Amino acid sequence: MKCMNKHTDTISEVVATMVQGATNWNTELTQEWLQEYVDDWVSFYRKRTADGEVASYIPILEEANRDHLGISIVGNNGMTVRSGDADIPFTIQSISKVLTFVVACMERGLSYILDRVDVEPTGGSFNSIMHLEISRVEKPFNPFVNAGAITVTSMLEGKTSDQKLEPFYELLEKMLDYRPALNVDVYESERDSSMRNRAIGYYLLETGFLESDLNVTLETYFKQCSVEITIDDLARIGMIIANDGENPANQEEIIPRQVARLAKALMLTCGMYDASGKFAAYVGVPAKSGVSGGIIALSPSRARDETLPFMSGCGIGVYGPALDDKGNSIAGIRLLRHIANQWDLSVF
Numbered sequence: 106m107k108c109m110n111k112h113t114d115t116i117s118e119v120v121a122t123m124v125q126g127a128t129n130w131n132t133e134l135t136q137e138w139l140q141e142y143v144d145d146w147v148s149f150y151r152k153r154t155a156d157g158e159v160a161s162y163i164p165i166l167e168e169a170n171r172d173h174l175g176i177s178i179v180g181n182n183g184m185t186v187r188s189g190d191a192d193i194p195f196t197i198q199s200i201s202k203v204l205t206f207v208v209a210c211m212e213r214g215l216s217y218i219l220d221r222v223d224v225e226p227t228g229g230s231f232n233s234i235m236h237l238e239i240s241r242v243e244k245p246f247n248p249f250v251n252a253g254a255i256t257v258t259s260m261l262e263g264k265t266s267d268q269k270l271e272p273f274y275e276l277l278e279k280m281l282d283y284r285p286a287l288n289v290d291v292y293e294s295e296r297d298s299s300m301r302n303r304a305i306g307y308y309l310l311e312t313g314f315l316e317s318d319l320n321v322t323l324e325t326y327f328k329q330c331s332v333e334i335t336i337d338d339l340a341r342i343g344m345i346i347a348n349d350g351e352n353p354a355n356q357e358e359i360i361p362r363q364v365a366r367l368a369k370a371l372m373l374t375c376g377m378y379d380a381s382g383k384f385a386a387y388v389g390v391p392a393k394s395g396v397s398g399g400i401i402a403l404s405p406s407r408a409r410d411e412t413l414p415f416m417s418g419c420g421i422g423v424y425g426p427a428l429d430d431k432g433n434s435i436a437g438i439r440l441l442r443h444i445a446n447q448w449d450l451s452v453f
């Protein structure tokens with residue numbers, strides 16, 4: 106087998122050699138080799154955390170360590186590569202919007218939700234009110250900015266926040282084999298400080314978009330954002346969405362295919378707020394970020410992929426609480442960009 110040189114070979118070249126040549130190609134060797142690569146990249150991009158700031162508008166989030174950077178990657182065969190600060194729990198924040206959207210579509214049907222929330226990027230910040238008012242929209246722009254997400258949350262079935270979130274927890278449990286818990290301190294910190302989201306809520310109430318009581322809707326929204334997860338969880342959820350909602354280990358359908366596909370399209374066009382265009386151009390994979398520094402990303406499964414069979418249909422979780430001015434993990438984006446380019450993950 107060709108001797109591997111991680112400084113000169115691209116990952117595709119090496120894996121292509123492995124696949125073509127190679128009587129002794131094996132998963133363990135590949136994993137070891139990928140691990141070395143990823144370890145190098147994480148230590149390189151960790152320096153970029155110094156260029157960002159942790160979120161402070163939810164006071165408790167300011168306690169995060171801005172030097173942290175970790176990544177977890179799960180292939181469609183379960184192969185896992187994790188590196189850096191991979192064991193730090195953090196709250197899911199806006200990444201929850203992908204899951205409440207999925208749950209709402211499963212409960213109400215896709216067309217019910219799409220009649221009430223659009224699928225257009227805003228080009229504005231995640232918590233903008235201005236867009237709603239200036240454009241006099243018929244419905245909120247998309248489910249991944251706060252106005253659209255709060256509207257989706259109002260459409261979840263149930264009268265109390267706990268009833269509304271039960272199917273959300275059940276979906277998480279099905280994907281992760283455990284039930285993540287609410288971080289009560291983060292929930293209370295957001296509940297007591299989130300005047301902007303209350304303003305958005307009142308505007309949605311006035312304009313007739315909300316389908317549940319305002320206070321219950323906001324309580325549900327703050328709770329969904331405060332569920333604690335890890336990058337391994339994000340990678341696993343990403344891997345299932347990448348595979349059109351199916352668990353590749355046993356072909357069980359966890360999310361209906363059409364809903365998973367729509368979620369991917371929305372992640373690609375709206376997942377990184379007003380940096381979504383740049384992210385699509387330079388990274389090119391569906392992703393969704395949150396203000397605690399998490400990013401979920403994925404490489405949709407592609408039959409054509411011969412060089413990296415186990416990375417077609419992979420999920421990626423990143424944690425790096427130092428954020429850029431759009432509210433996305435500053436080092437996390439750079440790390441993802443590097444990996445997507447090296448491994449040819451772009452959907453384009």
Ligand SMILES: NC(=O)CC[C@H](N)C(=O)O
Pocket residue numbers: 198199200231232251295302330394395396397432
């Ligand atoms: N970008 C985010 O992660 C925002 C989520 C946060 N809970 C908020 O609504 O303000």
